[in-house]
Amino acid sequence: MLTIGRLHLVTDVSPGRDVPATVAAALAGGVDTVQVRVGSEISDRAAYELAGVVLGLCRAAGVTCLVNDRLHVALAVGADGGHVGDTDLPVAAARAVLGPHAVLGATARDPESARRAVAAGADYLGTGPAYVSTTKTTLPAPIGPAGVAAVAAAVPVPVIAIGGVTEETAAALRAAGAHGVAVVAAICSAPDPRDAAARLKRAVTP
Ligand SMILES: Cc1ncc(COP(=O)(O)OP(=O)(O)O)c(N)n1
Ligand SMILES: Cc1ncsc1CCOP(=O)(O)O
Numbered sequence: 001m002l003t004i005g006r007l008h009l010v011t012d013v014s015p016g017r018d019v020p021a022t023v024a025a026a027l028a029g030g031v032d033t034v035q036v037r038v039g040s041e042i043s044d045r046a047a048y049e050l051a052g053v054v055l056g057l058c059r060a061a062g063v064t065c066l067v068n069d070r071l072h073v074a075l076a077v078g079a080d081g082g083h084v085g086d087t088d089l090p091v092a093a094a095r096a097v098l099g100p101h102a103v104l105g106a107t108a109r110d111p112e113s114a115r116r117a118v119a120a121g122a123d124y125l126g127t128g129p130a131y132v133s134t135t136k137t138t139l140p141a142p143i144g145p146a147g148v149a150a151v152a153a154a155v156p157v158p159v160i161a162i163g164g165v166t167e168e169t170a171a172a173l174r175a176a177g178a179h180g181v182a183v184v185a186a187i188c189s190a191p192d193p194r195d196a197a198a199r200l201k202r203a204v205t206p
């Protein structure tokens with residue numbers, strides 16, 4: 001069974017990004033999980049093609065590759081698994097679609113929904129927003145390290161903090177009980193994504 005990484009790169013949906021180039025740099029810097037996330041305006045065909053390219057980069061680096069939301073794309077490209085949230089397939093349905101061996105992540109913002117997601121088959125939880133995110137601006141108020149700690153204390157699976165995470169805040173989230181962190185902007189908007197990933201990796205490595 002795959003272990004859950006400590007530094008997850010979630011790909012940037014902003015137009016004009018060279019996603020494969022950023023993923024390659026982030027992998028060189030030490031990202032240990034890549035989650036392919038595309039906007040709702042992106043066709044399944046384009047998502048499939050992007051996921052295939054990212055999966056190839058991940059396989060060459062020996063890194064886990066997940067697909068956000070679109071589990072049929074995850075299955076079609078042969079990714080390691082997927083991640084679902086409140087508006088996606090329910091966790092139990094996602095598990096049924098992906099099968100027993102795939103990695104399945106679920107979003108949970110509080111202890112009760114965290115326990116439910118794990119009971120339904122999630123291997124890890126993404127929790128947040130830890131801080132204010134510039135990438136996804138429609139989110140509820142940040143839960144901070146205390147909210148992350150509450151979720152981490154409630155479940156036996158790895159908890160990945162997401163939302164506004166930076167090199168500076170990653171250590172506090174680990175100290176709060178997060179197994180690791182997931183980022184978009186801290187790597188994708190960095191002047192040097194490889195260096196940013198390396199710094200984040202040091203911050204989340206025990
Ligand atoms: C690691 C991780 N945690 C949380 C999320 C958010 O998923 P979701 O709530 O489904 O929101 P979208 O990413 O689909 O907009 C995630 N993707 N990864
Ligand atoms: C998809 C998602 N879900 C919660 S925060 C977030 C975006 C995280 O991006 P950033 O690391 O740039 O805040």
Ligand SMILES: [Mg+2]
Pocket residue numbers: 068069083084085086087088
């Ligand atoms: Mg989702």
